[in-house]
Amino acid sequence: MYRFLRFIFCLLLIQVNPAKAEKIYSFAVVPQQSASQLAETWSPVLAWLSQKSGVQLRFVTTPDIPSFEKALSAAEYDFAYMNPYHFTVFNDKPGYHALARAKDQRLKGIVVVAKNSAITDINQLSGSAISLPAPASFAASLLVQAELKRRGVSVTPEFVKSHNSVYRNVALGLFPAGGGVPRTLLMMDEAVRNELRVLWETPDFTSHAIAYNPNTETEALKQIHQAMEAMSKDPIGLELLSKIGFTGFEVAHDNDWDDVRQLHIKPEDTHIIAEQ
Numbered sequence: 001m002y003r004f005l006r007f008i009f010c011l012l013l014i015q016v017n018p019a020k021a022e023k024i025y026s027f028a029v030v031p032q033q034s035a036s037q038l039a040e041t042w043s044p045v046l047a048w049l050s051q052k053s054g055v056q057l058r059f060v061t062t063p064d065i066p067s068f069e070k071a072l073s074a075a076e077y078d079f080a081y082m083n084p085y086h087f088t089v090f091n092d093k094p095g096y097h098a099l100a101r102a103k104d105q106r107l108k109g110i111v112v113v114a115k116n117s118a119i120t121d122i123n124q125l126s127g128s129a130i131s132l133p134a135p136a137s138f139a140a141s142l143l144v145q146a147e148l149k150r151r152g153v154s155v156t157p158e159f160v161k162s163h164n165s166v167y168r169n170v171a172l173g174l175f176p177a178g179g180g181v182p183r184t185l186l187m188m189d190e191a192v193r194n195e196l197r198v199l200w201e202t203p204d205f206t207s208h209a210i211a212y213n214p215n216t217e218t219e220a221l222k223q224i225h226q227a228m229e230a231m232s233k234d235p236i237g238l239e240l241l242s243k244i245g246f247t248g249f250e251v252a253h254d255n256d257w258d259d260v261r262q263l264h265i266k267p268e269d270t271h272i273i274a275e276q
Contacts, residue, residue, distance in 0.1 A: 025078040025220065027057045030068055030086070030208070032133065032140075032163045032184050035061050041187075041243040042081075048237055053227035055220045064161045065134030069272050072096070078213050079224075083107075084260045085138040087209035089267050091254055096211040098256060099221065100228050103248035106204035109139035109147070110185065112170055112196045113177045122153055122200045129156040131169040131178035136270035138260070140166070143202040144179040146263070164188060171195040183245040206257050210249075225251075 027046055029038050038061050046057040057079065062068040072080060075094040082090065084107060090096045111130070113119045125148070132141045140163060148155055158175065160166055166178035167185065171192045177199065185193060212221060231237035232248030241248065 024056045024058050025216070026060050026076070028060045028062075028068065028071065028077040028080040028082075030080075030082050031061045031063065031065055031161070032137075032181075033187065034162065034164055035063070037164070037187075044240045045231075045244060048231060048240055049224060049227045052230055053220075053223040055223050055227075057224075065137060069134075069136060073272070075213055075215075078216055079210065081208055081210050083136075083138040083208050084206055084257050085136055085142055085265060085270070087211055087257050088261050089136075089272060091211070091257070095214040096209075097214060098209050098252035098254050099212050099225065100210045100249045101252040101256070102207050102246045103232065103250040105207040105246070107139045107181060107207040108204040109141075109143040109202040110180050110182060110198050111144060111177050111200045112167065112180055112185065113199045114170060114173060115195050115197050117176065117197075119176060119199060122148070122151065125155055125177055126153045127155075128176050129158050131166045131175040132157045132159055133161075133163055133166060133179065134159055136267075136272050137163075137179075139181045139202065139205070140179040140184075142263075142265060142270065143205070147202045167192050167196060187245060205259050209252060209257065 029042050031038065039059055043059045046059050049055075050057045060077070062071060069086065071077060072082065072086065072090045073094065075096075079099070080096065082096075087096070087098065091098070111122065111125075119125065132144065135141055135157075141157070141159070145155075145157060160169065163180045163184040166180055167188050169175050170178040185196070185198070228249040231241065232250075238248065
């Protein structure tokens with residue numbers, strides 16, 4: 001059923017009124033997972049929004065999170081789904097603004113270990129190397145490291161390309177533990193997910209932002225916002241949203257991420273290189 005719905009909405013995307021679809025707006029998704037997996041789940045959502053709004057959205061992503069950060073810094077995307085810390089950085093410069101976020105969703109980091117691991121307490125990781133996504137991955141890297149440090153657990157971070165890479169590394173026994181988030185673990189291949197267990201969780205924060213470039217036209221924003229509202233009430237729309245771990249959209253404001261700003265994390269501490 002899902003693949004059929006995806007096919008139908010991709011057809012609908014092609015049929016968007018040409019008068020309304022003269023411009024194609026890029027919609028970037030942070031590469032927490034593989035590009036193929038993200039395209040499979042996000043493209044039907046964007047096709048639905050395009051058909052309902054008359055604003056044509058094109059899915060894009062990057063091979064890794066640092067490349068995504070560089071593109072955001074250069075304001076290359078019209079819309080972007082980015083982690084909470086990314087939003088605080090790129091809201092400041094080049095000026096992305098919040099449009100929406102996942103309904104009733106908070107974000108926390110998790111530490112996973114192999115299902116049969118002898119590790120039962122977070123303190124047992126002291127002195128170990130652990131697998132993490134990119135340095136500026138908010139919950140999976142920044143929160144996990146901050147909380148471990150606060151608890152006096154000293155670890156050596158080994159950064160990989162994505163959350164999926166973290167989970168595979170831990171499942172294969174290449175690292176004793178790794179950082180992720182509940183949503184990406186739930187969406188991981190069942191064969192890998194079944195080889196893992198959650199050892200520990202961080203406190204929660206405001207979740208990812210869907211943000212727009214400050215140069216985006218007001219009318220396009222209005223149309224996309226209306227389509228998001230409609231999708232959050234439509235049975236087929238909700239089915240498509242469930243594939244990206246959403247139960248709907250809710251309106252977002254720039255100050256929703258003040259809880260993240262209060263952590264006072266500096267971009268230079270996360271290896272984000274801002275455009276000059």
